Amino acid sequence: MKDRLIVRLKDRRQQLGLTQSALADEVGVSRKTINTIENGVFVPSTVLALLLASRLKCSVHDLFALRED
Amino acid sequence: MARNPIARIRFWGHVALVTMVSLTIGGAFITSNYWDAFAWLIGFVAFGFGALLFFTHVRYPEKVDAACDEQNTAADFASHVFGYWATLVVFLLLLGAVLLKQIDSSAAFFWLGPVLGVGPSIHYIASVLRGRAE
Numbered sequence: 001m002k003d004r005l006i007v008r009l010k011d012r013r014q015q016l017g018l019t020q021s022a023l024a025d026e027v028g029v030s031r032k033t034i035n036t037i038e039n040g041v042f043v044p045s046t047v048l049a050l051l052l053a054s055r056l057k058c059s060v061h062d063l064f065a066l067r068e069d
Numbered sequence: 070m071a072r073n074p075i076a077r078i079r080f081w082g083h084v085a086l087v088t089m090v091s092l093t094i095g096g097a098f099i100t101s102n103y104w105d106a107f108a109w110l111i112g113f114v115a116f117g118f119g120a121l122l123f124f125t126h127v128r129y130p131e132k133v134d135a136a137c138d139e140q141n142t143a144a145d146f147a148s149h150v151f152g153y154w155a156t157l158v159v160f161l162l163l164l165g166a167v168l169l170k171q172i173d174s175s176a177a178f179f180w181l182g183p184v185l186g187v188g189p190s191i192h193y194i195a196s197v198l199r200g201r202a203e
Binding site for chain 1: 071072073076134135136138139140141143200201202203
């Protein structure tokens, strides 16, 4: 499943000038969780995806997409 | 190393438990009557780990969410699944050893305890070292 996921979280975070730690603190997770989401190692829950999108002022679809095969 | 004090205590607590059990198993191969003292020490370390973790949760309530976020919770769950299967496999191995009269049944039962206790810790440490948990 995670192979099909495209993650644009890092791009959006960097656009807003946020560090992984700052974003992690704002959504209540560890920095490592943000790191593994960005690297496609960990797939977040719907709630966390919505929280990230809310904090990064975009939609979940701007952060995550499915690879089209 | 995690900045979160709860995650730090949790990791080193697991390391302490695995170390104590490893020393006990290693020592048991060297000499008999080794277990008695270490059984107490393992219990002391496990109880101390639990107490310290509880104290850290109370002392740093604002750090609990990050320490128990969904990735860490998933790693914790996976460690218990691993512990279940590890115990089952070791149980079957010990059962075979008992049936082949290689080990006394009471001793086999005795050795199942450390495996049951330390299996999840080994998996959790591996998760942290692989960058899958904190």
